Amino acid sequence: SMFGEVYITADMQANEYKMQKELQDLFFDARSAHTEDDKRSNSFKYQLRHGAPFKLEVFHTTDRGWGVRAMERIPSGKAVLEYCGEILSSKVARHRDKEYDQNDPQREGTYLFDLSKPSDGRGPIFVIDATRVGNAGRFVNHACAEKRNVMAQGFSAIDEKSKVNANVRRNTAGRICLVSIRNIAKGEELLYDYNGNLAERKVEPKKPGTTTRTVSCLCGAKDCRGSIF
Numbered sequence: 711s712m713f714g715e716v717y718i719t720a721d722m723q724a725n726e727y728k729m730q731k732e733l734q735d736l737f738f739d740a741r742s743a744h745t746e747d748d749k750r751s752n753s754f755k756y757q758l759r760h761g762a763p764f765k766l767e768v769f770h771t772t773d774r775g776w777g778v779r780a781m782e783r784i785p786s787g788k789a790v791l792e793y794c795g796e797i798l799s800s801k802v803a804r805h806r807d808k809e810y811d812q813n814d815p816q817r818e819g820t821y822l823f824d825l826s827k828p829s830d831g832r833g834p835i836f837v838i839d840a841t842r843v844g845n846a847g848r849f850v851n852h853a854c855a856e857k858r859n860v861m862a863q864g865f866s867a868i869d870e871k872s873k874v875n876a877n878v879r880r881n882t883a884g885r886i887c888l889v890s891i892r893n894i895a896k897g898e899e900l901l902y903d904y905n906g907n908l909a910e911r912k913v914e915p916k917k918p919g920t921t922t923r924t925v926s927c928l929c930g931a932k933d934c935r936g937s938i939f
Contacts, residue, residue: 754865754887757789764790766900768849774928776849777899784894790860791900793823793847793886795840800824803837810841819925821848825864825884836883850888852938853901856931860888860902901929904938 757763765781784790798806803822810817821840840848850860864884888902925938 754789754863754889755885758792758887762791762846763788766791766846768846771851771899774851778846778850779899780894780896783896784890786890786892788890789863789887790890790894791847791850791888792845793838793840793862793888794843794845795821795823795838795848796843797883798837798839800835800837803839806839806841823862823886825886838883838886847888850900850902851929852904852927853929854903854927854931854934856933857929858901858903859890859892859894859898860900861891862886862902863889 764784767779767781769777769779771777778791780790807820807822810820821844823838823840825836825838853859864886867882867885888900894900927934927936927938
């Protein structure tokens with residue numbers, strides 16, 4: 711996170727492991743597809759080929775600014791919306807973050823979304839910045855584990871069978887979409903955890919005297935961490 715370390719307790723991580731186990735069957739692994747049709751129809755890229763595949767609405771919430779809600783029922787395990795914006799290197803993103811702080815010292819949010827590090831550990835790390843250019847994905851609000859109904863999922867911008875060399879593939883930024891982790895009712899607000907998969911985070915107690923910017927969480931979940939960042 712651009713806002714510094716997020717401190718995760720052992721209980722929070724244990725709960726996340728449990729949820730991850732329950733969710734793992736929702737996401738289709740293209741490599742296990744039996745036919746090309748199965749692979750194509752179940753890939754996130756194919757589902758998003760014409761933009762958001764479901765009717766969504768950006769609306770003003772009572773206490774959390776703008777939000778996004780479903781205008782039709784969305785089944786579990788579907789690509790709902792891509793998170794779009796400018797593709798930046800991590801170096802440029804850090805510079806942008808400082809610039810945004812200087813322009814608005816009281817800002818409480820960020821539209822900078824870190825993409826995953828390349829699987830082989832080589833190549834650049836990219837960041838999506840939806841501050842100036844983006845889509846409705848930038849308005850989807852945060853919620854802790856109990857209340858979230860979508861999850862951020864990365865996927866390659868290049869087809870697996872595309873004939874490009876490894877260096878080109880490694881230096882091409884990936885894409886991010888929000889995937890439904892349960893059935894979402896018409897009129898229900900889309901919510902996901904901005905801190906991603908806590909099961910993969912380092913469990914570490916907060917150090918005395920540590921001063922990092924925090925943004926209060928208003929999701930109201932029983933397992934609410936109290937802050938978004």
